[in-house]
Amino acid sequence: MQATVLIPAAGMGRRMGAKVNKQYLELAGKPILAHTLELFEQSAQIEHIYPILPADEIDYCREQVIEKHGFSKVRKLVPGGAERQDSVRNGLLALQQDSLDQPERIILVHDGARPLFNPQLLPELLAIIAEQGACIIATPAKDTIKEVDAGLICGTPERKRLWQAQTPQGFRYQLFAEAFASADAAGFLGTDDASLLERIGKTVAILAGDYRNIKVTTPEDLVIATALLDMYREESA
Ligand SMILES: Nc1ccn([C@@H]2O[C@H](COP(=O)(O)OP(=O)(O)OP(=O)(O)O)[C@@H](O)[C@H]2O)c(=O)n1
Numbered sequence: 001m002q003a004t005v006l007i008p009a010a011g012m013g014r015r016m017g018a019k020v021n022k023q024y025l026e027l028a029g030k031p032i033l034a035h036t037l038e039l040f041e042q043s044a045q046i047e048h049i050y051p052i053l054p055a056d057e058i059d060y061c062r063e064q065v066i067e068k069h070g071f072s073k074v075r076k077l078v079p080g081g082a083e084r085q086d087s088v089r090n091g092l093l094a095l096q097q098d099s100l101d102q103p104e105r106i107i108l109v110h111d112g113a114r115p116l117f118n119p120q121l122l123p124e125l126l127a128i129i130a131e132q133g134a135c136i137i138a139t140p141a142k143d144t145i146k147e148v149d150a151g152l153i154c155g156t157p158e159r160k161r162l163w164q165a166q167t168p169q170g171f172r173y174q175l176f177a178e179a180f181a182s183a184d185a186a187g188f189l190g191t192d193d194a195s196l197l198e199r200i201g202k203t204v205a206i207l208a209g210d211y212r213n214i215k216v217t218t219p220e221d222l223v224i225a226t227a228l229l230d231m232y233r234e235e236s237a
């Protein structure tokens, strides 16, 4: 069983506050985005990779990341949009243009800014998507989460029911395209891909992932990511 993966990497990295887009910052001598792409390049379960980038960074990324590191599964570099959801939509349109829009095809979406996903989870993730249509990687919440309104707590959801959504998130193409079309028609903007299916009543499964699959967002995440990368390397030595 194989999948096509969209890698949204067209954000501005504002919270990182670096001089270059955060995905080109180096982690153990390689750009963050190169680490992310490598996870999928080396996975037998992945057939095609579609990185989605700011339009004015496509040439730079092609030279400095894709060609330099020899990523052979990259089929096309796609220009992104204003919001993450706009970027993912452009990825779906690219799949249509490349005739990769068969209803049962498995499409994964994985943030370019998550270079520490454990690809050993891919076979199980793909099997669940093939059987149930949709599944995301997530971890049980460790903290007590409060609902707050105007500076006052208005609720404490039961922690054992709370999970933190990560990526990859994966769907059968037809379900994903249907959820996207419906979200677009309603002007709905979600903060992850699964929420588009949830809003039209589709079932999305959860596969427990790894707390190490952080999204590199703020400067301290670089320090944490470096330490986590060392941890993975020691484990596999
Ligand atoms: N218009 C956008 C916004 C985000 N992303 C991507 O979605 C992922 C998750 O977003 P986040 O980590 O929040 O990245 P940024 O949007 O770049 O960060 P910030 O909000 O700090 O600017 C990242 O890989 C980012 O590049 C994207 O493809 N297109």
Ligand SMILES: C[C@](O)(CO)[C@H](O)COP(=O)(O)O
Binding pocket: 084, 111, 164, 165, 166, 167, 191, 192, 193, 215
């Ligand atoms: C998709 C995601 O990574 C799941 O945690 C997250 O929702 C992305 O959110 P962001 O605001 O674009 O960082």
